Amino acid sequence: MSATDAHPAAEIDLPKHEFLAGRIALDFCNSLSPARRVALRDRIVEPADFTSWAKRAGIVLDRAPSPQALARLRRLRAALIGIFHALAEHRAPREGDLALLNTELAEARAAERIVATKDGYAIGDSAPAAIDRLRHRIARDAGDLLTGDLRRIKRCPAHDCHWLFHDDSKNLSRRWCAMDDCGTKDKVRRYRERASA
Numbered sequence: 001m002s003a004t005d006a007h008p009a010a011e012i013d014l015p016k017h018e019f020l021a022g023r024i025a026l027d028f029c030n031s032l033s034p035a036r037r038v039a040l041r042d043r044i045v046e047p048a049d050f051t052s053w054a055k056r057a058g059i060v061l062d063r064a065p066s067p068q069a070l071a072r073l074r075r076l077r078a079a080l081i082g083i084f085h086a087l088a089e090h091r092a093p094r095e096g097d098l099a100l101l102n103t104e105l106a107e108a109r110a111a112e113r114i115v116a117t118k119d120g121y122a123i124g125d126s127a128p129a130a131i132d133r134l135r136h137r138i139a140r141d142a143g144d145l146l147t148g149d150l151r152r153i154k155r156c157p158a159h160d161c162h163w164l165f166h167d168d169s170k171n172l173s174r175r176w177c178a179m180d181d182c183g184t185k186d187k188v189r190r191y192r193e194r195a196s197a
């Protein structure tokens with residue numbers, strides 16, 4: 001029996017939209033949903049959970065992480081949650097969280113190699129294990145987010161959601177994680193308030 005058979009997606013309470021952040025580092029943060037009541041709060045607890053999460057994100061891993069590799073992924077996730085929730089609240093991230101990201105980034109950068117492509121050259125990742133390459137990719141994406149336009153790092157204002165996302169809209173107008181989820185709930189709530197007023 002494969003890990004997927006042991007843990008079918010239908011049996012866990014997946015959110016309506018799991019990958020809505022627009023950036024993998026933020027989607028990774030959202031795999032822990034402290035404020036979400038409806039969906040499973042932490043979707044990466046066991047090693048097989050990470051493989052399933054990656055698969056749902058469209059990334060096929062050859063094997064599940066070892067317990068140590070999973071612990072490292074969860075430490076990275078905790079640091080990224082600390083950093084990006086701080087930024088979404090216009091606070092400075094904690095030094096310890098930034099230091100952990102720096103360590104991960106240093107390893108990710110050290111694995112970079114120039115590789116030939118059919119059109120020229122690109123930067124590839126020489127880490128042999130797919131799990132390490134994925135962790136590197138998440139760390140690099142977090143580094144790019146931190147050094148990009150911080151106004152675009154936002155958090156859904158719904159009190160029972162608080163998911164992070166990257167606002168790619170031209171005029172920075174994205175407010176909700178998903179218009180047909182928290183956005184609609186807010187519309188309905190405001191409609192009811194007006195109707196009962």
Ligand SMILES: [Zn+2]
Nearest residue numbers: 156161177182
């Ligand atoms: Zn939301």
